[in-house]
Amino acid sequence: MTLKFGDPDLEGLKFLQDDPLVITPIIGNCHVMRVLVDNGAFVDILFHNTFIRMGYNDSQLTPSDAPIYGFNHMECKVKGAIQLAIIIGEEPREATQMLNFQVVKAASTYNAIIGRTGIHTFKVVPSTYHMVLKFPTRNSVGEARGDHKMAHSFYVITLRPDRTGGQPAEDLVPIPFDPLDPEKVTYIGASLDKPLKDRIKTFLQENNDAFTWTVAKMPGIDPNLITHRLKVDPTRKAVKKKKRTYAPDRLEAIKKEVEKLLEARFIEEVQFPEWLANPVMVKKANGKWMMCIDFTDLNDACTKNCYPYQGLIP
Known part of the structure; x- marks a missing residue:
């Protein structure tokens, strides 16, 4: 069985861009839109808000110690893992596999990410240029086409400011720079040890000339x-x-x-x-x-x- 790509796979694409490959598979009996196929990710990820909207709850998760790191090398919080059936393609050329999803509580424009684990399980060959992934089935070669229009709009969505505003990861305490100007203040973590907190406070106040309070x-x-x-x-x-x-x-x-x-x-x-x-x-x-x-x-x-x-x- 040969998996190959050609000009016929480009039909229907109005313009060519370096867009991500985004598909709509069936995960756990739910049609899940905005699923990114990313061979740069090692594990398969299901985001926690999607996990909840699919009707699951945290009690169904199994503990997971799989570390997941973002581009900034910060570790993402993994709530646990869950094994779900996922179907890609359409009858009669569809494929079903059980994937072990890491449920991550983080903000994302995607609902899930199929990483190298899922790609290898399905023996999938993705092509972002043709906006399609192909895989072997019992009835010849199956394929799942990416939603080109949806993927193209994700660039703008990803860069859109969060209207709800971010929340600090922990309680903060103010560090004033100028007792006569209460607006000149910064914040550090309230849970820091007092000796470390005092050293940071002293360091910041001694170097207050490195801070600016107006864009001018x-x-x-x-x-x-x-x-x-x-x-x-x-x-x-x-x-x-x-x-x-x-x-x-x-x-x-x-x-x-x-x-x-x-x-x-x-x-x-x-x-x-x-x-x-x-x-x-x-x-x-x-x-x-x-x-x-x-x-x-x-x-x-x-x-x-x-x-x-x-x-x-x-």
Whole structure:
């Protein structure tokens, strides 16, 4: 039985990108969307929120000591393991295997990840270029096509700020820098030993000149050292959006934010822009406005990295 790929496998793909291979298999009698096939992962992962939505509970997990590390070399919390049946492909060329999923409690745009363990169990050969994976079955070669449109949108979803806000991993205690200015403060873990806590506090206060409290006082980076450029497809036409009208409170917030960025020299005025997008105002949990820019058109014209490091979310 030969597993091969060719031009017919490219039919239906509107454009070619370096998108991840995302499929919708049946896991434990549930059709689970957004399952990433990743030969860079060693184990098969089922994220805890998906595990709960599938109708399972933590009492059904078996203890697991399998260490899982992210790109930042931080160990992820494994709740336990569970063995579930997974079906890929369609009748009459489908395959069923039992996989041992590590249930991980972490935020992810995916519901599950099939790693090298699952890939080898199914004897799967994935091709991200053709957006399909192929595998042997009793009835010739089976295949599971990736959802190209869904995978293409994950780049934007992954980089979208978390609207709910992150929570600290432990209780924190404030370390003031200036007794006369209560806003100049940082935080350290409350569970630290007192001698270590005192040493950190002393060190931070002795080096308070390394901290800045306004963007205007942040030093810039010499362009000779590093320069960021957008890799825009030269065949794409630049998009200039029409000017929006804003409510008075939003307009005032936009003016203040623009003045702050101009003062810090983070932005500069351009008389004849090629691309033009409107600000999008989002109200934060504290009631203040946050100014974002709608870069949808520009993002669509740029080459994508579909495996972004989530720790670098702007």
